Amino acid sequence: MRLGSGVLQKFLPFISLALLFVILSIASPYFLTTTNLASVIRQTAVINIMALGMTLVIVSGGIDLSVGSILAFSGVIGTMTMVNGGSVPLGIAAGIAGGTLWGCANGLMVSKLRLPPFIVTLGTLGIVRGLTLVISGGLPVVGLPKAHGFLGEGTVGPVPFVLLILVGCAIVTHFAMRSTKLGRYTYAIGSNEAAAVYAGIPVARYKVAIYAICGMLTGLAGMIETSRLMTGQPTAGVSYELQVIAAVVIGGGSLAGGEGTVIGTLIGAFIMGLLSNGSDLLGVNPYWQQVIIGAVIILAVALDEARKRRFST
Template sequence: MEKVSSRLKISRETSQLLSVLSGLILLSLIFGFMSDKFFSVDNLLTVALQSAIIAIIAIGQTYVIITTGIDLSIGSNIALAGIVAAILMTSGVAVPIAVIGGLFSGCLVGLINGLIVVYGNIPPFIVTLGTMSIVRGVSLVITKGIPVTDLPEAFTTIGTGSIASIPIPAVIMFTLVAIFGFVLAKTKLGRYTYAIGSNFEAARLSGINTKRTLISIYIISGFLAACAGLILAARVVSAQPTAGTGYELDAVAASVIGGASLLGGEGMILGTFIGALVIGVLRNGLNLINVSAFWQQIVIGAVIIAAVYIDRVKRK
């Protein structure tokens, strides 16, 4: 029976991946037909660069969504991580130490989210909605609403440099997709994540330390948000207290488009990665054909609703 269930799961995952990949290819062909610049090497590298931050934060969001949770503090966490690292660097701290400080701030926010969700027994939506506001407020208070500038070149290279013509943010994205994809698919933490999302009580009764697992998942989400925050600060050569605003929407969109179910128990990092590329291609293509950024938000919102509706239909 377990073998049949496993085969069915693999079949569903493969079907979902092929579906999302087909959508990405179709979307690319449409924009390629509408703009002769779309398939140029420079533009494809731009798509990879633009998709990097979305993909990185969506990885963490996927882990959380699989457990039937959500992390709305991602955008604020992006801003805080960049600010912490920037302030340390402008104070004379070495770049590697400052980067570690930024990553630590992201993990700390994730830890706080996890502790409140687990021990406060408060829905993740409410918890992360609250921390979203708190963390954004902390970022504004620390900087007094003024961007932190004069960042060292050794740091900004992370966002503006390239390796063998591939943007460094894209290289980081591919690396994190591989690492956390492996963790979710092949490790005990990944199995526990799916178990909690499928049936929390059954997972607890089977001996899984659900509290520790959930806290770990929120720390992962915070860590990945901090990674994205550092890359964004390096790209724009400054740490903005308003950075990351609305990015949580993109993270949810990429996760859901990639096959993660808001009802929990389903999701793949490879699917999320493709979902992030769909968002990146959509934004890039709309820019190329001169569609307003305001209309782009409408399109992204419509895509999220459509993806959730399709998920519901498939489950029925």
């Protein structure tokens, strides 16, 4: 009985996602169509890929508020490379590199200046957004090569290309967190940073790597966003950081660090994606959608805390 309810609670995010899926299939005839599901995947892919990086950061006991700004920066840098004569792959690479650099900058400031990640990334949130607007003159970058559209909107057979990218990134991140030194040290740093330092782990180096990976994935997400819109918007991604953090915590990540998984995060991001898509299909007032998603965040974390309390005493 006790065991049964424990298992139920452990898989609650997954069960909720499955339930949501079934309910929407029954409630709306348009939900379970290839077009709609592909659109859900395209809509959530950007948040999902960013959330993979954020999972590492949050498990390490950190936070990255600057991802929305980095998304726009990468998009603008990447698209400007393309319109100034660079090839599509070069532009994508430039966007990813731009994101990675900002991730490194966040990581260096957190680990070398020993500043709280909340403060550092609150600062870079503004700095990166401002620089993006300066570089682009505040105007969207347009006139992108048609080939760039494939990244966000293309399909391989019936499968949206972004789904393949997402699955690929998720598998690599999942494996990295579960089975590599990087992943192990990420959990150790988040669980008890002092103990990690005392164990002789080069904590500063790993923190830089963690924020850099988050920046890199955000850079990739930024290029996908530009591909879907076929413009480089300097105002893209405003407040995405909140959705990304919400995906991680709905999936069981703890802002105190040391807890969180890639699978949990994916489920968290899809729960939010389905809530939003379902509300659209069922004609729920978009103002109410925000209320629903906010309530779900609190409910999910409350249930998770209740589970932890029960199993720790």
